[in-house]
Amino acid sequence: MDDQNLIAGFKKLTRSTKWVLKNQIELQFNNYHSQGMVRIGDFFYMSSVELIEWPIRYDQAKQGHDRTSGKGIGHIFVFDRQGKLVKETSLGEGDMYHPGGIDFDGTYIWVPVAEYRPHSQSIVYKMNPLTLKAEESFRVQDHIGGLVREGQNGKLIGNSWGSRKFYVWDSCGRQLLDKENMSHFIDYQDGQYVGDGKMIVSGISELVNPASKSKPFELGGLALIDLFTLETLHEIPITEISPQGHVITRNPVFLEIAAETIRLYAVPDDNDGSMLIYEAAI
Template sequence: MKNMILTLAVAVSIGSVTTVFANPESLQQDENKFTESFKQLSRDTAWEQKEKVDLQFNTYHPQGMTKIGDLFYMSSVEIIEKPVKYDEPREGYDRSTGRGIGHLFVFNQQGELLKDIKLGEGDMYHPGGIAFDGESIWVSVAEYRPNSESIIYKVDPNTMKPQEMFRTKDHIGGILRDGENGNLKAVSWGSRRFYEFNQKGKVVSKVNNPSHFIDYQDCESAGKENMICSGITELPQQGSSTGKYELGGLALLDMKTLEIEHELPISLVSSEEHNVTRNPVYLENKNEAIKLYAVPDDDKSSMLVYQTKLNKK
């Protein structure tokens, strides 16, 4: 999942950005190992914070993150005018469109911004979770309201140029490419629906999400048969009439059936008291350990890096 540290095949320099690609055979082998490693995680897993990288730019409201070589790619929405909820639905919508700008940021391990790619068009300015398939980064950009519309892009890390692939009639909150058949798996607003599209945008399947544990924010493939998703759900805080509690978690899903094979809660919180799986999450399998990268806070953000050891087999 999320592009483990692998045997490197080639590095391509584009201006100040160097993109490093992995050997496909090593990628598949390591992803299969990562699936088994992920299944060792549980609610009792101890995570140790290893780093806190202050991001040296306004991150706005981060959404999804992936990693290619030593570079991080993070989608984010800059909200200029927040959508306003209606007293009663209007034309099938529960709120106004608002206004904003979609971003795909590229930054290094020191938190320095290397590239800001603008995404979206008109009322569609809200990027979702992103994924790297070994060749391209996939990202959806939707209206900032449920049951709306989205543009699906893929971005070439060589040129950093986005290419519109298709549009669809729903808010797509996260998307990834199934490496086995080339189709795209996606989640709707709050991940209440799962979609499968072909690369021309035809809906191959559409099913309701049977799990209500967390709303998936960011998903990426984990080998041929699985994908891993992260996210939160907001619950009322006991003893408070206005406060909310963020329950975070990770889930391993079967890519074909979308059934959960393994899941666990995450209780780590940031200095702003957000659960670390609230926004982008990136997992890395390395040297008998799993590293978790997260950017849970908005605007003036830090990338928090945690690590847990695995049982040797």
């Protein structure tokens, strides 16, 4: 997507921006632990991980890992504006079952599927949205939790576990760059290319909650990032809360311009989640 109005509007957002809930659409299927989302026409494409066995932390690192691989199934769900499941498919291989944030370049949906642990490995797929046929594009020796396709020259920008590092590849998977993420505001979960060499990413940071030691405080946020420098141009906090008590930028988020507002679609809750639609005046 190339939308100068979205970029300009996003730059007007501040921590005082009022986000108004316009609709809550109950999903008519088990969405498991959703990860990334794009809208194509009247349909939403969402990646999700179905956990069969949670990874378990080791007392001491083993073979460079801090936890077991766990077991699961990676899904791509397609649903309509009423929350009805239209079709689905599975993605992954062996221990690589965790899809991340996704992006659509006008032809393909790009999906990273990784092991559910840091410093592991991933497969990058490109998927035909009409047939849901996925083709392996390349592999990465790290956990890639989110992926954005840059529309000017076809570069792919990925982020590692917790988005602590950015990677840049060409369309064949040749690594062009890796760079530490200098922002420690939030961990990026999902993202989208918005034109002019820029992407908008969303995510959360789990902070110590002085009111409840057992449950962290989730601070949400959005950031506009320059894809040439990989530096943050503008970022804002998000604090709106979902029906299950999560900040709304936890995992799948898709943004678009709508008249004089920015519209935000989000699916922050697991298993019996809803798609929440918020708008902010700009």
